[in-house]
Structures are given as C-alpha cells and as structure tokens.
Amino acid sequence: GAVVSQHPSRVICKSGTSVKIECRSLDFQATTMFWYRQFPKKSLMLMATSNEGSKATYEQGVEKDKFLINHASLTLSTLTVTSAHPEDSSFYICSARDVAGGTGELFFGEGSRLTVL
Amino acid sequence: QKEVEQNSGPLSVPEGAIASLNCTYSDRVSQSFFWYRQYSGKSPELIMSIYSNGDKEDGRFTAQLNKASQYVSLLIRDSQPSDSATYLCAVFQAGTALIFGKGTTLSVSS
Numbered sequence: 001g002a003v004v005s006q007h008p009s010r011v012i013c014k015s016g017t018s019v020k021i022e023c024r025s026l027d028f029q030a031t032t033m034f035w036y037r038q039f040p041k042k043s044l045m046l047m048a049t050s051n052e053g054s055k056a057t058y059e060q061g062v063e064k065d066k067f068l069i070n071h072a073s074l075t076l077s078t079l080t081v082t083s084a085h086p087e088d089s090s091f092y093i094c095s096a097r098d099v100a101g102g103t104g105e106l107f108f109g110e111g112s113r114l115t116v117l
Numbered sequence: 118q119k120e121v122e123q124n125s126g127p128l129s130v131p132e133g134a135i136a137s138l139n140c141t142y143s144d145r146v147s148q149s150f151f152w153y154r155q156y157s158g159k160s161p162e163l164i165m166s167i168y169s170n171g172d173k174e175d176g177r178f179t180a181q182l183n184k185a186s187q188y189v190s191l192l193i194r195d196s197q198p199s200d201s202a203t204y205l206c207a208v209f210q211a212g213t214a215l216i217f218g219k220g221t222t223l224s225v226s227s
Contacts, residue, residue, distance in 0.1 A: 006160075043217060043218070043220055044217045091158075091160075093161075105166055108153075108162070110159075110160055111159065111160040
C-alpha cells in the first residue's frame with residue numbers, strides 16, 4: 001500500500017512552546033490530508049482536513065489559531081501546535097488519500113506522540 | 118450527523134476461535150467500508166476494505182457487508198494472540214472524511 005511518513009514520532013516540549021509535525025506522502029500525491037488526535041484509550045478524533053493550496057477545514061471545537069495547518073505541496077502537510085500546554089499532550093496521526101484513489105482508503109502515518117511538560 | 122457504531126468490548130476469545138466484530142452506520146449513501154487494526158500506541162493499519170454487498174475474504178479475515186441493514190462485520194478465523202488489538206470500523210462517502218467508529222478491543226487468550 002501507499003506510504004505516509006510522519007515526523008517526529010515523539011516530541012517532548014515545555015509548556016508555551018510550539019511544535020511542528022510533518023506528514024509526507026512518499027509514493028503518491030495527496031490533495032487532501034487529514035489530521036487526527038487520539039487520547040489514551042479513546043477513539044480517533046478528526047481535527048482538520050488539510051487541503052493543498054487552500055485553507056484547512058477544522059472540525060467543531062478545534063481551535064484553528066492553536067493548531068496551524070499548512071499544505072503547501074501535494075506531498076507535504078504540517079501541523080503546528082502553538083503555545084502548547086499539557087492538555088495538548090496526545091497522539092497526533094496524519095493520513096492521506098491517494099488523489100487517484102476514489103475508494104476512500106486512507107493511509108496513515110506512524111503517528112507523533114506529543115508530551116507537553 | 119453521520120455515525121459509525123461499534124461495541125467497545127472488550128471481546129475475549131480463546132486462541133483458535135472465530136472472533137466476530139460488528140459495525141453499523143447511519144448514512145445510507147456510504148460507499149466504502151474499511152476495517153483498521155490499531156495496536157496500543159501505534160497508528161491504525163488497514164486490514165480489509167469492502168465496497169459491495171456480500172463477503173470478502175483475505176486469509177483469516179472475512180469482511181461482510183449488508184447495505185440494506187447498514188451493517189458491516191469482520192470475522193477473524195483461527196484467532197491468534199497477536200490479533201489482540203483495537204479494531205476500527207470506518208465508513209467513507211465521496212467528498213467527506215473517513216468516519217471512524219470508536220473501536221472494539223479484541224483480546225485473544227492463549
């Protein structure tokens with residue numbers, strides 16, 4: 001299957017700092033990427049849909065000024081958690097859908113575990 | 118509101134038994150259906166996809182889809198301890214994001 005790479009896999013930061021997470025589709029082009037968040041023992045929650053060349057679409061309750069998403073190319077989307085706080089500690093997972101893949105299959109990155117001290 | 122419902126479990130089966138995981142969805146125009154497996158601390162991995170009514174088999178896994186009943190299931194034959202994980206049902210409709218259920222935790226005991 002298609003490969004989605006996410007970096008970094010783990011990050012620990014101090015409260016108040018910003019953290020950037022990268023998501024790359026390695027062998028296909030993705031006009032749309034999705035960012036999910038998962039708290040321990042909870043389900044995947046869609047945070048936002050990242051659209052190449054345009055603004056991201058955020059789900060209800062997700063602060064767009066706190067979670068900045070940039071999708072500058074067909075293979076790269078970034079999520080920046082600004083002024084991170086301990087409650088932002090979570091597992092962030094990106095996913096992408098092949099432009100040619102009309103079946104809807106999503107390919108997931110490995111996930112990034114953020115710990116805010 | 119589109120919804121995907123799964124029994125959270127845990128579902129416990131002995132090694133070698135058949136594990137049956139169920140999922141219902143609310144949106145009748147859903148087109149594609151997926152089962153993902155997620156180990157603790159890892160991201161989901163796709164194990165089965167199904168697009169039309171009936172059964173689809175892949176090794177020890179069989180996905181079953183009944184669009185009239187808005188029901189999709191996953192059967193795991195000859196369950197192994199390594200199958201212990203959370204199984205996520207996901208539903209797709211063109212133009213939308215994939216909608217996930219909350220997942221069913223499967224525990225296979227040796």
